[in-house]
Structures are given as structure tokens and as C-alpha cells.
Amino acid sequence: MLLNISTIFVKEMRELLKDRRTLVLMIVLPTVVLPLLMFLIISMTKKATEKSATEKVTYVLVGEQNCPDLALAFSQNESFEKVDAQPTENLADLVTNDICKLVVSIPEGAQSDLETGKDTKVVLYFNNASATSRVERRAENVISEFSESIRDGRLIALGFDTSTQRQQLLEPVKAESRSTADLREILGERIGGMLPYFFIIFCFLGSLYPAIDLGAGEKERGTLETLLLTPVPRLHVVLGKFFVVFSTGLISSLMTVASLGVSIMYFGKEAEGVAKQILSSVQTIDLVMILVMLIPIAALFASILLSISIYGKSFKEAQSLATPLNFLCIIPAVLAMVPGVQLDWVWALVPITNVALAIKELAKGTIDYSMLWVILGSSTLIASGFLFFCTQWFQRESVLFRE
Amino acid sequence: MIEVQSLNKSFVNRSKTKSKDKDTREEGKWFHALRDVSFSVPTGSILGLLGPNGAGKTTFMRVLSTALKPTSGTIQVDGVDIAKDPLSVRRRIGFLSGNTGLYGRLTPREMIRYYGTLHGLDKAQLNQTMTLLFDRLEINAFADKRNDHLSAGMKQKVNIARTLIHNPEVIIFDEPTTGLDVKAAEQILRLVEELKTEGRTILFSTHHMHEVERLTDQIVLLNMGTVHFNGNLAQMREKGGDVLLDKAFLNLIGEGERHVA
Numbered sequence: 001m002l003l004n005i006s007t008i009f010v011k012e013m014r015e016l017l018k019d020r021r022t023l024v025l026m027i028v029l030p031t032v033v034l035p036l037l038m039f040l041i042i043s044m045t046k047k048a049t050e051k052s053a054t055e056k057v058t059y060v061l062v063g064e065q066n067c068p069d070l071a072l073a074f075s076q077n078e079s080f081e082k083v084d085a086q087p088t089e090n091l092a093d094l095v096t097n098d099i100c101k102l103v104v105s106i107p108e109g110a111q112s113d114l115e116t117g118k119d120t121k122v123v124l125y126f127n128n129a130s131a132t133s134r135v136e137r138r139a140e141n142v143i144s145e146f147s148e149s150i151r152d153g154r155l156i157a158l159g160f161d162t163s164t165q166r167q168q169l170l171e172p173v174k175a176e177s178r179s180t181a182d183l184r185e186i187l188g189e190r191i192g193g194m195l196p197y198f199f200i201i202f203c204f205l206g207s208l209y210p211a212i213d214l215g216a217g218e219k220e221r222g223t224l225e226t227l228l229l230t231p232v233p234r235l236h237v238v239l240g241k242f243f244v245v246f247s248t249g250l251i252s253s254l255m256t257v258a259s260l261g262v263s264i265m266y267f268g269k270e271a272e273g274v275a276k277q278i279l280s281s282v283q284t285i286d287l288v289m290i291l292v293m294l295i296p297i298a299a300l301f302a303s304i305l306l307s308i309s310i311y312g313k314s315f316k317e318a319q320s321l322a323t324p325l326n327f328l329c330i331i332p333a334v335l336a337m338v339p340g341v342q343l344d345w346v347w348a349l350v351p352i353t354n355v356a357l358a359i360k361e362l363a364k365g366t367i368d369y370s371m372l373w374v375i376l377g378s379s380t381l382i383a384s385g386f387l388f389f390c391t392q393w394f395q396r397e398s399v400l401f402r403e
Numbered sequence: 404m405i406e407v408q409s410l411n412k413s414f415v416n417r418s419k420t421k422s423k424d425k426d427t428r429e430e431g432k433w434f435h436a437l438r439d440v441s442f443s444v445p446t447g448s449i450l451g452l453l454g455p456n457g458a459g460k461t462t463f464m465r466v467l468s469t470a471l472k473p474t475s476g477t478i479q480v481d482g483v484d485i486a487k488d489p490l491s492v493r494r495r496i497g498f499l500s501g502n503t504g505l506y507g508r509l510t511p512r513e514m515i516r517y518y519g520t521l522h523g524l525d526k527a528q529l530n531q532t533m534t535l536l537f538d539r540l541e542i543n544a545f546a547d548k549r550n551d552h553l554s555a556g557m558k559q560k561v562n563i564a565r566t567l568i569h570n571p572e573v574i575i576f577d578e579p580t581t582g583l584d585v586k587a588a589e590q591i592l593r594l595v596e597e598l599k600t601e602g603r604t605i606l607f608s609t610h611h612m613h614e615v616e617r618l619t620d621q622i623v624l625l626n627m628g629t630v631h632f633n634g635n636l637a638q639m640r641e642k643g644g645d646v647l648l649d650k651a652f653l654n655l656i657g658e659g660e661r662h663v664a
Binding site: 003004007008011014015018019221222223225226227228229230231232233397398400401 | 414415465468469470471472490491493494496498500502503504505506507508509513517518520521522523565
């Protein structure tokens, strides 16, 4: 039995490795995509943040004469640059037409209101669609500092001479927050859900083409029949083919995890601040556990894809039947990102989603290792069920000789 | 020796033919592809399996080669029942079809080695047989080129080597000259003759009557899944009412259609 299976395995692998499409899907894509994505995200975010931090905010001041002190506060701040422009009827147009990044509109009588102890409202126009935009925060800082100086002046006039007295009046009860979640857990919760998607999709893509080639492809080329006429039981044939598809899926996963590991090592040194802290907190054992989690997933994909492939009359038909299975990767990964969906004993039994949730927990550094055994057990059981189906499916004349 | 007795093969009928176009082989949910087929092929002889397209030839050859299981009836190859011991039968049978493909990314050497290993040949046996076959079929010149870079004739030679690698006693040829030029086709026909002189039993399916005349000792004509004629060339001419085999064949098919109607 082992000789038959290994003979088929070696031949199929040899043939697949001579095929560029397989090599690209199995090795190149998984190796390149994650580091490239990580490089792009880190370098672009860094660039945008630096630009946003150092770039001067151009602003138009409307109603400067209504509060010269506030106008002075903006002009003295080095991160702002005043632009002379005629106010339009709709002040927001100045921002949308890219004349400036910020419009500060001071109402009439603002100066006198402030001098007589009243309040006033300054309207700010800006566009904060960009995640790296700091216009709003910077403008509010200027106004907040200006507002605090007026407030302090009024409190001093009321006899609150020291800053401590003023603090006690304004904020009699203070809260000191101490979250148990570290930075890795917080960010793992927010972005860790995306990781399983990459692992699962590459595992799927790594299996897809070999599965189609080994089933429907052989049928189409007319080689399946000659293989079935050798004195090798069909169970051995299907197992030989299964192990090839399983291996290609696993190799893709290994490449993805390895490229993630190398990226972490490289970008962990290159990155700064928060990114460095997160990247350096990921341990080798976490990556190994992710790979272990993907073993039953690769087996599951191999069984399902091989069953579909052997049913197809041609490569094209098998491809069109198998492609919708992309949802097998997308939906569980999306589920793992849905707020409230957490790894518990119920979700641990749901195939693929359980692995996606476990990978997310590993990314967060909060995995309950006993849960991993449940996930591995249930996933292996389900994958074995599909493999059994695949072996039975492969015995059916109506499937093998479908016309 | 091949012994076919009362062989029937039915499939679940998935075609949606209108009742007026219905094939007489359709019966409820079943399609009877082979019905009560019986004949025998003596050891060392060539049987020509004839019939129009859709007659059931391919189904019969698939059953004989153990790819399909018979619904009822038996086939024995050298005394071994194909349903009871298919693996043993596969060791005795070689199958060559005109449209059998090759593994395009493998070389002839890699591919033949693969089939030899699957047939249980050890390394020494495999090397010896490969050397003999590659010399006999003149494969050495392209033995290490990729199969998808070979001409149709070269590919058919590789397919013959695959068919013969385990030294089968019974060989099934299913339209082996399809798509080949005259020279390549002639090589195949000569090979069939040689294999006969070596004492192998051959089942040869073709649509070319000159191949039938040249090669066969016995002819079985299948039509609508049943045996419509079983005899030698002279008997076929006589029963078909014409010395020209093509015409005799057509007459027999006509007789078959009248018989079915």
C-alpha cells in the first residue's frame, strides 16, 4: 500500500513541480505577498504619519477682527501657515477646493464676549477622512490652550491663585485607568482577524490548482483511465493524490507562515515604537502553533477540492465548480473579525472559523492552549470525514466516467 | 483466453431524450449499454471488435479492463474472473487507445518507469524491460524529452511502451491508429502482428476495414449493445452479403437495426 501511494505521490509532485502555475501559487505568492503587504503598510503609514506631523497646516481665518487674540495664537503656532483667500459663501468650499486644510470662523463680538465673562463658539472646517490627518487635533489644541488661558485668568480673578486650586475646582474626581490588555492584545483584536484570511486563502490557493490537475486534468488528458487499469486499488490512487494536494496546501501555508516570521524578524528591527513592540512580542512558538492549526485545514481543502475535481469532466468545469469555494476562506475569516465572536467551546467546533479565531488569539497573545487541542481534534475529525467521502466518491463509476 | 458469458452492463439513464427519439436500450431509469454479450477469444488470436459509434464497444472494453464492473454476467481472462479479482486481471491486461494521453510534463523514461513501478516490477526487471522496449520501439532518441514536446507518432510509441511494460498476456487496442500518419499507423499494425506471433491474445477495435482484413482471426460486431455477428472474415462476407468488408459491415448493421426494430 505504502509503495503504491508513495509512487503516485512522488510522480505527481515531480510533475507539479515542473509546472510554473503551481510554483507561483504554492511558493511565490505566499512567500511574497505578506512581507510585501507588511512593508507597504509600515513604510506608507510611517511616511504619511511623518508628513502629517511635520507638514504645516494651511488655514484661512474668517472674522480675524472679531478676536485678534485667537488670531495671534494661530499665527504664533509654527505648525500653521496662514493663507490669504476671500471667504466663500460656503466656507467648507475652501477646504474641498484645496485652498487650505483648515478654516477658522470666529463669530462677531467674540473678543468682547470673552472679556465680559461670556463664552463664544469658533467653527472649524476641515476634512478628517484620512486616518493620518492631524488637522482637527492640532486646531483644537490651539483653541484649547487659548481657552485655558482665558479660564485661568477668570479663576485667578475669583481668587484661585494656584494651579492646584484650579485643578481641584475643575476636576474634583479623577479616574486612573489601568487596562489589563497590553498593546499586543489591543492591536491583535483589531488587526489580528486579518491574518487568518491570508493563511487560509493561501492554503486554499496552494491546493486548488494541483487538485484540479490531478483529478479533472487527468480525466481530460485521458491518463486517468490508464492509471485506473494498473493493479493498484483505487483507495491507494486517491490517497496518493490526496497527499499531494494536502502537501501543496501545507507548503503554501508553511511559506506564508515562514514569510511572516522572516518579515517579523526584519521589520521588527526596522519598525519603531508601537510596531516594534508588537512585532517583537510574537514568538516562534506562536508561528509553529499557527502552522499546526493549518494542517487539518489543508487536509479539509484537499479532500473537498479533490472530490470536486474528480467529478468535473474537464479542467475548466472543475475550475468553475471549485472557485466558489473561495467563500470557504472568506466567510470564516470575516466571522472571526465580527465583534463579539470569540473563541469558546462552541466556536471551537466550527470548522475553519475555529482556526481563524485561534490564529487571532495567537496574534493577540491570549490563546488558551487547551482550546487548541479541541480545535485540532474537531478539525481533524471533519477533515477525516471529508477524506472518507472522497475515497468513496473515487470508487463511483458515475463520477470517474461521467459523460 | 477471454471468455465472455451473458454480460450485461447498465447505467443510470441521465439523458433527457424525447419519447419519439428514445433509444431502445433505455428502460425507465436505466440505460442498458451491453445486453447478453457472449463470445470467447482463444489464446494467441486477434479478435476484431467492430460496431458503429455508440454500439457499446468502449463500455465493453472498459468492463473487460476492469475499469467498470459488470451489472451481471462474467468475463474471465485466463480463467480469472474480472469482478472477483480485478487486480490480478489488470496484471494480465494491457490497454492502448488512440486517444489516451500522456503526462505532458514527464519524459517517456519517467512515465514508463512510473507505470512499471505501479505494475509491481522491481528495479532490475524495470530497467531490463525498459531497455528492450525502448530499443524495439525506437524510443531512445526522445526518451528524455518532455512528452508534450513529442509528435503524435512518438507519443503513440510511448503509449505502446506503457501498455507493454508489464508484459501483458492480453492486449486491448481501442482504435490505436486514430490520428496517426500512414507510417506511424503501419508501425502499430506491424507491432500487433508481432505481438500475435508472441502468443498474446489481442482484442482490436477499429473502424478501418483494411485493418480488420489484415489482422483479425475472428470478428465480433456489436450494435445497440448486443452481439450481431460473431465469426471469421469469410463468414462476415457471407452473412453481410458482400465481398467488400465495408459493405458487408453496413449490411450487417442494417440487419441489426431491422432485428432491433
